[in-house]
Amino acid sequence: MSRLKRLIAEVHRRSIWQVLAIYILGAAAGYQVIQSLTEGLSLPGWFPAFAVVLFIVLLPVVLATAIVREETPSATAAVPADTTGVAAIPEPAPRPADAGRSVLTWRRALLGLIYIFALWGVAAALWVAFGGPVSQAADTELRSMQTKLVVLPFENLGRAEDQYFTDGLTEEIISRLAEIPELGVISRTSALAYKDTEKAIRDIGQELDVQYVLEGTVRWEQGAGSNRVRITPQLIRVSDDTNIWTDRYDEVLADIFLVQSDIAENVARALDIRLLEPLRRTLAAQPTQNLEAYDYYLRGNGYYDRRFVETETRNAVAMYERALELDPGLAVAWAALARARVWLHHQFGRTSDLPGARAAVEEALQLAPDLAEAHMAMGDYHYYGRRDFDQALEHYVMVQRRQPSNSDALALIAWIQRRQAKWDRSLINAARALELDPRNTVWVTGQAQNYFYLRRYVEAELYFLRAISLAPDVPYYYRWAAYFYLAWDGNVDRAARIIEEAAARFSLGELFVGSEASWVLLDVFGARYAGPLEELSVATPGVDSAYYYLARASVSGANDNLDDARAYYDSAAAVLSARIDESPGESAPHSALGIALAGQGQREQAISEGLRGVELLPIARDAMTGSDRLRDLARIYVMVGDNEAAISELERLLSIPSPFSANLLRVDDFWDPLRSYPAFQGLIED
Numbered sequence: 001m002s003r004l005k006r007l008i009a010e011v012h013r014r015s016i017w018q019v020l021a022i023y024i025l026g027a028a029a030g031y032q033v034i035q036s037l038t039e040g041l042s043l044p045g046w047f048p049a050f051a052v053v054l055f056i057v058l059l060p061v062v063l064a065t066a067i068v069r070e071e072t073p074s075a076t077a078a079v080p081a082d083t084t085g086v087a088a089i090p091e092p093a094p095r096p097a098d099a100g101r102s103v104l105t106w107r108r109a110l111l112g113l114i115y116i117f118a119l120w121g122v123a124a125a126l127w128v129a130f131g132g133p134v135s136q137a138a139d140t141e142l143r144s145m146q147t148k149l150v151v152l153p154f155e156n157l158g159r160a161e162d163q164y165f166t167d168g169l170t171e172e173i174i175s176r177l178a179e180i181p182e183l184g185v186i187s188r189t190s191a192l193a194y195k196d197t198e199k200a201i202r203d204i205g206q207e208l209d210v211q212y213v214l215e216g217t218v219r220w221e222q223g224a225g226s227n228r229v230r231i232t233p234q235l236i237r238v239s240d241d242t243n244i245w246t247d248r249y250d251e252v253l254a255d256i257f258l259v260q261s262d263i264a265e266n267v268a269r270a271l272d273i274r275l276l277e278p279l280r281r282t283l284a285a286q287p288t289q290n291l292e293a294y295d296y297y298l299r300g301n302g303y304y305d306r307r308f309v310e311t312e313t314r315n316a317v318a319m320y321e322r323a324l325e326l327d328p329g330l331a332v333a334w335a336a337l338a339r340a341r342v343w344l345h346h347q348f349g350r351t352s353d354l355p356g357a358r359a360a361v362e363e364a365l366q367l368a369p370d371l372a373e374a375h376m377a378m379g380d381y382h383y384y385g386r387r388d389f390d391q392a393l394e395h396y397v398m399v400q401r402r403q404p405s406n407s408d409a410l411a412l413i414a415w416i417q418r419r420q421a422k423w424d425r426s427l428i429n430a431a432r433a434l435e436l437d438p439r440n441t442v443w444v445t446g447q448a449q450n451y452f453y454l455r456r457y458v459e460a461e462l463y464f465l466r467a468i469s470l471a472p473d474v475p476y477y478y479r480w481a482a483y484f485y486l487a488w489d490g491n492v493d494r495a496a497r498i499i500e501e502a503a504a505r506f507s508l509g510e511l512f513v514g515s516e517a518s519w520v521l522l523d524v525f526g527a528r529y530a531g532p533l534e535e536l537s538v539a540t541p542g543v544d545s546a547y548y549y550l551a552r553a554s555v556s557g558a559n560d561n562l563d564d565a566r567a568y569y570d571s572a573a574a575v576l577s578a579r580i581d582e583s584p585g586e587s588a589p590h591s592a593l594g595i596a597l598a599g600q601g602q603r604e605q606a607i608s609e610g611l612r613g614v615e616l617l618p619i620a621r622d623a624m625t626g627s628d629r630l631r632d633l634a635r636i637y638v639m640v641g642d643n644e645a646a647i648s649e650l651e652r653l654l655s656i657p658s659p660f661s662a663n664l665l666r667v668d669d670f671w672d673p674l675r676s677y678p679a680f681q682g683l684i685e686d
Helices: 003-013 016-040 047-067 105-132 160-177 188-194 201-208 254-271 277-283 291-304 308-328 331-348 349-367 372-386 389-402 406-417 423-436 441-453 459-468 475-489 492-503 508-512 517-525 528-533 546-558 562-582 586-598 603-616 627-642 643-655 662-667 668-673 678-685
Strands: 147-151 183-185 212-223 226-239 242-246 249-252
Touching: 047 105, 047 254, 147 160, 147 188, 147 475, 160 183, 160 188, 160 212, 160 254, 160 291, 160 441, 183 423, 201 212, 226 254, 226 678, 242 254, 242 349, 249 254, 254 277, 254 291, 291 308, 291 331, 331 349, 331 372, 349 372, 372 389, 372 406, 389 406, 406 423, 406 441, 423 441, 441 459, 441 475, 441 668, 459 475, 475 492, 475 508, 475 662, 492 508, 492 517, 508 517, 508 528, 508 627, 517 546, 517 668, 528 546, 546 586, 546 668, 562 586, 603 627, 627 643, 627 668, 643 668, 643 678
Parallel strands: 147 183, 147 212
Antiparallel strands: 212 226, 226 242, 226 249
């Protein structure tokens, strides 16, 4: 018998073909399981490829175990020697009829697959344990940066009052595309800047650093028995302005969710992105069968876009509540209601809305435990409502893993990391958020503050100026930029130029009331701009009454109007005491009350409130805002004449990331009582 025939016979006798067939079929089934586990556990995209490598590497091992014959006593018996003294090669012992099956082919193939799953499982467990959701997700490279796309606001071809519907449709398409890990989708905030733009596609692509643009038109036809939506999307490649996919949907409104998911799938297909079945199911999800409820939900989103006006946020709440009356199972509306109520608490001090926010987000999570919007709302509740940064981080990371293109989640992860004193990580994730939302002035200013607190002034300046150029009518950005220039090199003239630039756009009184930066501007420029401050009142929209009274007291005291100063301090103390009664766990009112009491000459009570503010928000709990409490305490000590204690707090502020600097101390007249102290002189020289 030839060697080839003997080999084929041996392979057949040992059932190696069966081993190979069972192994390949098992590997194919196992790969599908591993793909599902990879997505379910939010593992990196290379884990399925890692499994393929294991399947290939261990295949020879499995086959080798099938080739090795199981030894039998007869096969290992002593071999007699022939007459020449050379051991004779015996004839193979007769085999039983079923000896070819003794290798148990199914068992060997199964054991090989089990070994592969075990190795893969160990790798997955180690990843989750040491590089998993909270510690690693926020620091891994964005998978979505390979292909970037912007969805421009679709054009409304229907009635003007239907604009909210077109905007909502655009937002829903963005949300579905954001679920695709390989795709980087520019945030709606930055995309809105190009609404009704005349700019060329290539210019938009260069400004946003994207390779593709999705645009389209929407016409909602209502009445006379018709309730149809006509949508015409088109996907354009920026490099050559080529239309690579377009379609026309003319559907009844009831099919609107199918249209949204179909657009997302077609975009992915046109970009050669393969969608796994779990992701397909996510894209095809329908939030409700009640289209009237969905309409109210979209109306609420339209109001919430203007949430910096309290009445608009209240209108959003009313729309969400109406949607939930029509469909109590509409989970996205519960999540949106929760975020709106948290915002009322955070932005407008409406503490009574916080319990309702908690109830709403819990309902959303009960209805849809994996809903990204629900976890975003729960993150907001813990971050803005409870200042529980660890809990908030867990939820934001869940969202970021589910939607890698969610810039809000990335930015808020960055803001939590800086509060945890993880400044380097915060810089990285803030930069990633800005890649996805480059025109979001809130994120731009946040990154500017990151560099400012780290005293990396050159980088900070770029972001402060960028925020002003993007939103030239917002006082907040000028206030921080002027503060920044004073801290950087003590250049009063440069800070004054920023203030004069702001004066051309809005009342300067707003510049001196409203945030931690206001104290420095009041100290340095308050006397010069007392007139604009007097033009404000507690009834001015957006003006916080307590800080308005404190600002007026500070300027009055600087101008030696001591009676007016005391009256304003009295008013501030009354407002702040009421706030503390309502929310005793909030740190800022305690610190501000300490300043008001110091202005009244109540030394012990003032220090007690200042210390209470620091106790409620220490640096160890919040490395960013905690420095504001130390600054307030230092101010209180100066106001009551405890100068050495004030210097001690300033030393601490200068030793940690904070907006304080030696140059700022040089130009801020508030610290004049400390200048004769050698320790203070040492701070300035250092």
